[in-house]
Amino acid sequence: MPSPRIDVVAALLVDDLAVPTQVLTARRTEPPLLAGGWEIPGGKVDPGEGPDDALHREIREELGVTITLGEQIPGPLARWWPLGERYRMRVTIAQVSDGIPAPLAGHSELRWLTRHALWSVDWLPGNRPIVAAAAARLWND
Numbered sequence: 037m038p039s040p041r042i043d044v045v046a047a048l049l050v051d052d053l054a055v056p057t058q059v060l061t062a063r064r065t066e067p068p069l070l071a072g073g074w075e076i077p078g079g080k081v082d083p084g085e086g087p088d089d090a091l092h093r094e095i096r097e098e099l100g101v102t103i104t105l106g107e108q109i110p111g112p113l114a115r116w117w118p119l120g121e122r123y124r125m126r127v128t129i130a131q132v133s134d135g136i137p138a139p140l141a142g143h144s145e146l147r148w149l150t151r152h153a154l155w156s157v158d159w160l161p162g163n164r165p166i167v168a169a170a171a172a173r174l175w176n177d
């Protein structure tokens with residue numbers, strides 16, 4: 037049965053898929069309710085689009101880079117993570133394969149976070165369990 041939630045895909049960019057020491061987070065500029073919060077870059081899957089294609093497209097549009105996909109961070113809804121009642125998000129660990137990330141659309145700032153600085157930004161509320169699961173996956177935290 038299709039999910040009643042809208043599909044969002046996001047890339048948890050790490051500096052190195054084999055030995056990750058930092059993750060990239062981005063500060064949203066919209067909508068006003070979410071502006072200023074830090075998130076995992078990505079966006080909604082378009083109708084008829086596959087989730088991986090959507091992820092490559094969103095990261096190209098938002099950050100101007102090409103990425104290589106690694107493993108997913110599995111969430112509790114058949115691997116997706118609930119975001120409130122309206123959305124579900126699939127999070128894939130990834131690495132930049134070409135380019136340098138820049139806040140081209142939708143973000144005012146990007147920041148690479150080390151393991152110890154992971155909680156130094158104000159993550160969007162729905163992201164906290166995802167970030168905790170990411171730390172466990174990347175660093176056994």
Ligand SMILES: Nc1nc2c([nH]c(=O)n2[C@H]2C[C@H](O)[C@@H](COP(=O)(O)OP(=O)(O)OP(=O)(O)O)O2)c(=O)[nH]1
Pocket residue numbers: 044045046070074075076077078079080081119123125142160162163
């Ligand atoms: N991309 C992303 N969205 C998140 C995260 N956490 C979170 O609650 N969200 C919410 C914010 C939005 O309501 C929704 C995703 O929408 P979006 O605004 O990023 O999607 P989009 O780029 O396709 O935006 P648009 O063109 O429709 O404006 O999920 C996150 O870590 N990354």
